[in-house]
Amino acid sequence: MRKTMFDAAELGHKVSKRDYAEQAPILREALLKAQYALLAKPEFPVILVIGGVDGAGKGETVNLLNEWMDPRYILTRAFGERSDEESERPPMWRYWRALPPKGRIGILFGSWYTQPIVDRVLGNTKEGEFRNALDGIEKFETMLAADGALILKFWFHLSKKAQRKRLDGLEADARTRWRVTRLDRERFKIYDQFLAVSATALGQTSTGAAPWSLVEGADANYRSLMVGRLLLESLERRLGGAPRAAALTPPPLEPRVDGRNLLKALDYGQRLSEAAYRTALESLQGKLALLTRRRAFQRRSLIIVFEGQDAAGKGSTIRRITQALDARHYDVIPVAAPTEDERAHPYLWRFWRHLPRRGRVTIFDRSWYGRVLVERVEGYCAAGDWMRAYHEINEFEAQLVEHGAIVLKFWLAITTEEQLRRFHLREETPFKTFKITEEDWRNREKWDAYERATCDMVERCNTSIAPWHLVPTEDKLFGRIAVLQHIHDTLNAAL
Amino acid sequence: MRKTMFDAAELGHKVSKRDYAEQAPILREALLKAQYALLAKPEFPVILVIGGVDGAGKGETVNLLNEWMDPRYILTRAFGERSDEESERPPMWRYWRALPPKGRIGILFGSWYTQPIVDRVLGNTKEGEFRNALDGIEKFETMLAADGALILKFWFHLSKKAQRKRLDGLEADARTRWRVTRLDRERFKIYDQFLAVSATALGQTSTGAAPWSLVEGADANYRSLMVGRLLLESLERRLGGAPRAAALTPPPLEPRVDGRNLLKALDYGQRLSEAAYRTALESLQGKLALLTRRRAFQRRSLIIVFEGQDAAGKGSTIRRITQALDARHYDVIPVAAPTEDERAHPYLWRFWRHLPRRGRVTIFDRSWYGRVLVERVEGYCAAGDWMRAYHEINEFEAQLVEHGAIVLKFWLAITTEEQLRRFHLREETPFKTFKITEEDWRNREKWDAYERATCDMVERCNTSIAPWHLVPTEDKLFGRIAVLQHIHDTLNAAL
Numbered sequence: 001m002r003k004t005m006f007d008a009a010e011l012g013h014k015v016s017k018r019d020y021a022e023q024a025p026i027l028r029e030a031l032l033k034a035q036y037a038l039l040a041k042p043e044f045p046v047i048l049v050i051g052g053v054d055g056a057g058k059g060e061t062v063n064l065l066n067e068w069m070d071p072r073y074i075l076t077r078a079f080g081e082r083s084d085e086e087s088e089r090p091p092m093w094r095y096w097r098a099l100p101p102k103g104r105i106g107i108l109f110g111s112w113y114t115q116p117i118v119d120r121v122l123g124n125t126k127e128g129e130f131r132n133a134l135d136g137i138e139k140f141e142t143m144l145a146a147d148g149a150l151i152l153k154f155w156f157h158l159s160k161k162a163q164r165k166r167l168d169g170l171e172a173d174a175r176t177r178w179r180v181t182r183l184d185r186e187r188f189k190i191y192d193q194f195l196a197v198s199a200t201a202l203g204q205t206s207t208g209a210a211p212w213s214l215v216e217g218a219d220a221n222y223r224s225l226m227v228g229r230l231l232l233e234s235l236e237r238r239l240g241g242a243p244r245a246a247a248l249t250p251p252p253l254e255p256r257v258d259g260r261n262l263l264k265a266l267d268y269g270q271r272l273s274e275a276a277y278r279t280a281l282e283s284l285q286g287k288l289a290l291l292t293r294r295r296a297f298q299r300r301s302l303i304i305v306f307e308g309q310d311a312a313g314k315g316s317t318i319r320r321i322t323q324a325l326d327a328r329h330y331d332v333i334p335v336a337a338p339t340e341d342e343r344a345h346p347y348l349w350r351f352w353r354h355l356p357r358r359g360r361v362t363i364f365d366r367s368w369y370g371r372v373l374v375e376r377v378e379g380y381c382a383a384g385d386w387m388r389a390y391h392e393i394n395e396f397e398a399q400l401v402e403h404g405a406i407v408l409k410f411w412l413a414i415t416t417e418e419q420l421r422r423f424h425l426r427e428e429t430p431f432k433t434f435k436i437t438e439e440d441w442r443n444r445e446k447w448d449a450y451e452r453a454t455c456d457m458v459e460r461c462n463t464s465i466a467p468w469h470l471v472p473t474e475d476k477l478f479g480r481i482a483v484l485q486h487i488h489d490t491l492n493a494a495l
Numbered sequence: 496m497r498k499t500m501f502d503a504a505e506l507g508h509k510v511s512k513r514d515y516a517e518q519a520p521i522l523r524e525a526l527l528k529a530q531y532a533l534l535a536k537p538e539f540p541v542i543l544v545i546g547g548v549d550g551a552g553k554g555e556t557v558n559l560l561n562e563w564m565d566p567r568y569i570l571t572r573a574f575g576e577r578s579d580e581e582s583e584r585p586p587m588w589r590y591w592r593a594l595p596p597k598g599r600i601g602i603l604f605g606s607w608y609t610q611p612i613v614d615r616v617l618g619n620t621k622e623g624e625f626r627n628a629l630d631g632i633e634k635f636e637t638m639l640a641a642d643g644a645l646i647l648k649f650w651f652h653l654s655k656k657a658q659r660k661r662l663d664g665l666e667a668d669a670r671t672r673w674r675v676t677r678l679d680r681e682r683f684k685i686y687d688q689f690l691a692v693s694a695t696a697l698g699q700t701s702t703g704a705a706p707w708s709l710v711e712g713a714d715a716n717y718r719s720l721m722v723g724r725l726l727l728e729s730l731e732r733r734l735g736g737a738p739r740a741a742a743l744t745p746p747p748l749e750p751r752v753d754g755r756n757l758l759k760a761l762d763y764g765q766r767l768s769e770a771a772y773r774t775a776l777e778s779l780q781g782k783l784a785l786l787t788r789r790r791a792f793q794r795r796s797l798i799i800v801f802e803g804q805d806a807a808g809k810g811s812t813i814r815r816i817t818q819a820l821d822a823r824h825y826d827v828i829p830v831a832a833p834t835e836d837e838r839a840h841p842y843l844w845r846f847w848r849h850l851p852r853r854g855r856v857t858i859f860d861r862s863w864y865g866r867v868l869v870e871r872v873e874g875y876c877a878a879g880d881w882m883r884a885y886h887e888i889n890e891f892e893a894q895l896v897e898h899g900a901i902v903l904k905f906w907l908a909i910t911t912e913e914q915l916r917r918f919h920l921r922e923e924t925p926f927k928t929f930k931i932t933e934e935d936w937r938n939r940e941k942w943d944a945y946e947r948a949t950c951d952m953v954e955r956c957n958t959s960i961a962p963w964h965l966v967p968t969e970d971k972l973f974g975r976i977a978v979l980q981h982i983h984d985t986l987n988a989a990l
Contacts, residue, residue, distance in 0.1 A: 059821065066822045071814060072860050078823035083580050109823055178788065293673065319566060326554065327561045328573035328604055340835040365567050 005199050009157035009214040015221035027228045028068040034235040035069045035105065042103020042344070044148040046235065049111045052156030053194070054184050055166045056217025061156070061227050062109050068228065075100045079110040088357040090403035091115065092140065096352040101344035102148070112137050113201060120197045121190060130197070134204045136395070143392045145209030146384070147346040150238050153210060154227055155202060156217040160191050166218075261455045268415055268474040277477040284484040285324035291488065292325060296495040298359040301405045304487065305367040308412030309450070310440045311422040313473045313480070314365055317412065320480045321363065321487065330361035335370060347371055347381075347389070348396055358404070368393055369409075372457045377449045390460040397466040406494050407466040410483055411454065412473045416447055500694050504652035504709040510716035522723045523563040529730040530564045530600065537598020537839070539643040541730065544606045547651030548689070549679050550661045551712025556651070556722050557604050563723065570595045574605040583852040585898035586610065587635065591847040596839035597643070607632050608696060615692045616685060625692070629699045631890070638887045640704035641879070642841040645733050648705060649722055650697060651712040655686050661713075756950045763910055763969040772972040779979040780819035786983065787820060791990040793854040796900045799982065800862040803907030804945070805935045806917040808968045808975070809860055812907065815975045816858065816982065825856035830865060842866055842876075842884070843891055853899070863888055864904075867952045872944045885955040892961040901989050902961040905978055906949065907968045911942055 015023075038046065048065075050058050066074055077098040086094045092112065100106030116133035119125040125133070145151055158166065167184060170176040187194065206212045213230055215223050272280070291297065304321070306314045322330060333354045342350040348368060356362040371389040375381045400407050414422075423444070426436040443450070458468045469486055473479030510518075533541065543560075545553050561569055572593040581589045587607065595601030611628035614620040620628070640646055653661065662679060665671045682689065701707045708725055710718050767775070786792065799816070801809045817825060828849045837845040843863060851857040866884040870876045895902050909917075918939070921931040938945070953963045964981055968974030 059823070062822045063818075067814065067818050070810065071817045071822075071825075072810065072827045072829040074822075075826070076822040083578070085578050085580050107822070315565065315567065319562065322566045323558075323562050327557045327566075327569075327571040327602070328554070330566075331570070332567040334567040 004195065005202060006157050006159075006195060006214065009155075009216040010159045010162075011216065012218070013216045013222040013226075014219045015225055017221065020221040020225065023225060024228075027225065027232065031068050031228060031232050031235075032070060034232060034239060035073060037239050038105070038235065039073055039103050041239075042101070044150055044238065045100040045102050045344075046105040046150045046231075047100065047144065047152070048105065048107045048231070049113070049151070049153040050107060050109050050156070051111060051113050051153070051198075052215070052217065053158045053163060053191075054187055055163050055170075055180075056156035056158040056215075057220060057223050058109065058156045058217075060220065061154075061215075061223060062107055064224055065107060065227070065231070069105070073103070074105045074107060076107045076109065079108075079114065085357070089355050090399040090405075092399060093352060093355060096349060099144075099345055099349065101341070103344070112140065113205075117194070117197050117201055121193050130200070131204070134201055136399075138205050138207060139391075139395050141205070141210040142207065143348075143388070143395075144346060146388055149346070150234060151210040152231060152234055153205075153212045154215050154230075155198070155212050156215050156223070158217045162218045163188065163191065261451065262458055262470065263413055263451055263454060266413055266470055266472045268413075268418075268472045270472060270478045271475045272478040272481055274477065277481060280481045281320065281484070284481065284488055285320070287488055288321070288324040288484065288491070289326075291491045291495060292329065292361065294495050297491075299404060300494065301356040301358055302361040302491065303356065303400060303405050303407045304361070304363045305369070305407070305409040306363070306365050306412065307367060307369050307373065307410070307454075308473070309414055309419055310443055311419050311426070311435075312412035312414045313476050314412055316476065317410075317473070317480050317483050318363055318365060320484060324484075325361055329359065330363065331356065332363045332365060335364060335366040347385070348392065351396075355400070356405075367409075368396065369457055369461070372461075373450065373453050376453050377446055390457070393461055394463055397461075397463065401465045406490060408487060408490060409461075409466060409468050410486075411458065411468055411470045412479060412483075413470055414472070414474050416444075418474050419444065499690065500697060501652050501654075501690060501709065504650075504711040505654045505657075506711065507713070508711045508717040508721075509714045510720055512716065515716040515720065518720060519723075522720065522727065526563050526723060526727050526730075527565060529727060529734060530568060532734050533600070533730065534568055534598050536734075537596070539645055539733065540595040540597050540839075541600040541645045541726075542595065542639065542647070543600065543602045543726070544608070544646070544648040545602060545604045545651070546606060546608050546648070546693075547710070548653045548658060548686075548712065549682055550658050550665075550675075551651035551653040551710075552715060552718050553604065553651045553712075555715065556649075556710075556718060557602055559719055560602060560722070560726070564600070568598070569600045569602060571602045571604065574603075574609065580852070584850050585894040585900075587894060588847060588850060591844060594639075594840055594844065596836070598839070607635065608700075612689070612692050612696055616688050625695070626699070629696055631894075633700050633702060634886070634890050636700070636705040637702065638843075638883070638890075639841060641883055644841070645729060646705040647726060647729055648700075648707045649710050649725075650693070650707050651710050651718070653712045657713045658683065658686065756946065757953055757965065758908055758946055758949060761908055761965055761967045763908075763913075763967045765967060765973045766970045767973040767976055769972065772976060775976045776815065776979070779976065779983055780815070782983055783816070783819040783979065783986070784821075786986045786990060787824065787856065789990050792986075794899060795989065796851040796853055797856040797986065798851065798895060798900050798902045799856070799858045800864070800902070800904040801858070801860050801907065802862060802864050802868065802905070802949075803968070804909055804914055805938055806914050806921070806930075807907035807909045808971050809907055811971065812905075812968070812975050812978050813858055813860060815979060819979075820856055824854065825858065826851065827858045827860060830859060830861040842880070843887065846891075850895070851900075862904075863891065864952055864956070867956075868945065868948050871948050872941055885952070888956055889958055892956075892958065896960045901985060903982060903985060904956075904961060904963050905981075906953065906963055906965045907974060907978075908965055909967070909969050911939075913969050914939065 038044075050062060052058055062076060066076060075098070079094065079098075082094060086097075095108070095112050098106065098108060116125070116130055116137070119133075120127075120130040141151055167180055167188065170180050202212045202214075213226075215226055217223050292302070306318060308314055318332060322332065331354065335350075338350055351364070351368045354362060354364075368389075371381065371393070372386050376386040397407050423436055423440065458470065462468045469483075471479050471482045471486075533539075545557060547553055557571060561571060570593070574589065574593075577589060590603070590607050593601065593603060611620070611625055611632070614628075615622075615625040636646055662675055662683065665675050697707045697709075708721075710721050712718050787797070801813060803809055813827060817827065826849065830845075833845055846859070846863045849857060849859075863884075866876065866888070867881050871881040892902050918931055918935065953965065957963045964978075966974050966977045966981075
């Protein structure tokens with residue numbers, strides 16, 4: 001017989017009734033204690049991923065964990081058919097929705113593993129696609145772990161023989177017959193393929209940050225104690241102060257030798273006359289209006305990101321875009337400090353929340369790039385957090401594009417002299433004073449640091465699927481038209 | 496010709512191009528200013544309900560408001576077909592989701608009026624049902640207004656003649672033809688019925704707290720200035736300190752003359768032996784498990800509310816219920832202090848968020864009754880707020896039941912002596928000390944006030960569709976079985 005990684009879960013593990021009766025209550029009390037300690041100091045979430053062979057006790061174990069611990073602070077989520085709201089967003093959207101906040105335990109019954117494995121077993125995907133999907137999962141879990149999540153993945157295994165025996169046994173008893181569905185029987189027929197594909201999945205995704213634990217499912221006592229102890233030990237270790245996966249010291253950034261950079265290289269002298277602006281604005285807004293009403297757009301969505309120095313004209317540019325759109329079909333999301341709910345979740349959660357459905361437009365006034373701009377410069381997050389954000393953001397945008405979204409990113413650029421002029425103008429115009437605060441002046445003092453952060457960001461996140469567009473808005477009219485023109489051209493080419 | 500309320504919007508209102516050009520910029524600036532003042536001090540939300548005849552400029556006005564003001568702080572929501580996630584909850588769920596938080600302006604294009612009016616026009620509902628629906632709307636809006644929302648409702652009107660002319664005009668021009676759909680033409684055929692039904696709706700729901708404003712839609716300049724000014728004036732009045740609708744002084748509660756009350760009348764001597772408990776528990780949990788797996792339950796949902804004195808055994812009772820359920824099908828929602836997002840919305844919003852889909856169970860550990868218990872006793876809300884909450888809660892629960900939910904409400908009751916004993920026990924058991932805090936002791940000092948609040952609550956919210964069950968849990972075993980038995984009996988009768 002061929003050796004597989006699952007051999008380790010076919011050893012015939014067994015715990016006697018007496019041993020179980022002795023050990024379970026102790027384990028249970030310790031688990032409950034650990035759960036309350038987590039709740040009392042909610043610094044990280046616990047994510048339990050439950051996968052494996054049918055009939056190996058997944059459901060029973062999930063129920064048992066809810067019984068042993070306090071179910072009020074456990075979020076158990078099973079994933080069946082996707083709802084229509086889910087299918088209109090990238091596949092990972094439903095899992096982002098289900099992530100537990102810090103201090104809570106989330107049990108994911110079925111998870112981001114299910115679809116890639118099933119698709120591969122049924123031959124809906126090729127090996128390369130399957131590997132890509134696993135690669136995406138690995139990145140996702142690495143991000144969660146780096147963000148502080150304690151991730152435990154349990155794979156429940158049952159040998160072919162044991163599984164047949166178990167299914168037969170359940171069916172023989174009138175009280176348990178309901179638990180064996182036709183689907184269970186159909187799946188049993190493809191047991192071998194399922195195992196082979198799963199082995200690949202487990203092999204590729206058993207990372208240091210999110211390892212898989214194989215659980216032999218045949219004996220209920222054994223698997224219950226096994227899962228309970230693994231959870232307890234991991235939890236106690238983290239509560240006891242073991243560092244989260246992210247605690248990396250970032251390497252120093254390469255220094256800039258001469259004074260040149262992407263922002264300084266822009267041509268800030270470009271101007272547009274008022275008359276030319278009027279004509280172009282009307283024409284572009286009209287075309288944009290028609291483009292977003294095309295039938296083809298109903299299968300896509302448009303996500304526009306605006307970043308830029310303070311007073312570079314983000315708000316007024318956004319208004320020129322929304323004027324062309326139907327208010328029923330767009331949302332503008334101003335991004336400021338995160339709310340309480342948002343702080344309790346991984347960084348990107350707050351943006352996943354606002355993703356548009358198909359046929360819709362979402363404009364972000366500042367965005368997920370805050371991580372590598374303001375949070376980096378002001379020290380709002382650890383160096384490791386923003387260092388890894390470039391990669392996470394690229395991955396995030398790739399998911400958006402893959403699902404059919406058109407992602408446009410604009411950096412509106414002005415010179416330091418022009419910013420000063422606009423700040424003074426704001427202070428002098430009674431109606432605009434609300435737009436200028438102490439904080440704007442403080443940020444201005446860090447001009448160089450922000451410029452550095454911006455250049456790094458553009459360098460690292462200037463992907464072919466979602467490139468950055470640096471638009472000098474020294475002349476506001478020129479800037480607005482440049483942005484509108486670019487949106488129009490991209491949309492026109494995409495639809 | 497028959498006189499109707501719409502005559503006032505068929506006067507041929509008109510604003511010249513010159514007057515509009517002069518007045519619009521001033522209005523616009525004032526609106527923007529008011530919007531920023533609202534944002535700077537986010538004390539209430541603004542809700543604009545847009546309804547009326549097709550072709551009367553609703554869409555144009557919504558777009559214009561987004562253009563005049565800062566679209567980043569406006570939430571525009573249109574309501575088309577309900578998503579499957581929406582149709583699995585009570586009809587109002589989708590509108591609760593769309594409510595703007597304090598400080599923002601929400602524009603609801605189509606609203607809770609659409610379905611009742613359409614249903615009545617098409618003859619899907621009888622007059623009585625229609626009136627009931629309007630009654631529900633009136634209560635909902637009264638609640639929003641009492642909670643502080645500034646509600647403005649605009650009804651866009653166009654005479655039959657003007658509407659025909661407008662539709663014909665749009666169709667004649669290639670650039671605007673897309674705006675006239677087959678549905679528009681079909682609706683035009685039932686113009687008279689639509690108007691008659693709408694008149695009833697407007698008449699019954701033009702309350703002081705949320706009045707309708709009729710807008711003659713024929714002239715774009717007129718209707719734009721009209722809507723803009725109404726919004727501006729209302730907004731400025733509220734920002735200037737006009738009291739919100741809720742500022743009522745509640746009448747004094749009737750005093751209790753003798754010492755008797757519902758809680759004191761309970762029989763706290765009821766006991767159950769350990770053996771009887773074991774047998775009953777196993778039997779009831781088994782039956783409950785089967786009941787929730789019945790096909791009939793897939794069309795219902797179960798909502799269980801637990802309230803009770805501190806240490807009355809809510810947590811341990813909940814665990815005895817969840818043990819019988821599949822963890823994939825229930826959620827337990829522990830209710831503590833509201834989050835930031837929750838505080839920015841009307842009180843019941845945080846509970847609407849957690850309503851179960853069909854076939855699911857949600858257990859609330861403490862609930863919306865906090866408003867008339869802890870918030871009343873501790874003074875966390877104004878007297879007017881908890882005084883009106885009884886009525887609002889009854890209305891909320893009626894919506895749940897009407898949509899097929901089974902709502903069970905338990906008050907777990909212990910005597911003051913038993914609570915003291917349990918508090919000491921918690922302090923002495925190392926493992927349970929987390930369960931007893933300073934706050935528990937403080938609450939205990941207010942025993943009488945809480946008892947009073949509890950009795951008022953039960954009296955006022957003991958509805959036939961969602962009655963209260965007062966369960967003495969002086970003996971925990973007796974209490975748990977009483978609760979389980981009641982859940983079983985209700986579910987059994989309902990399915």
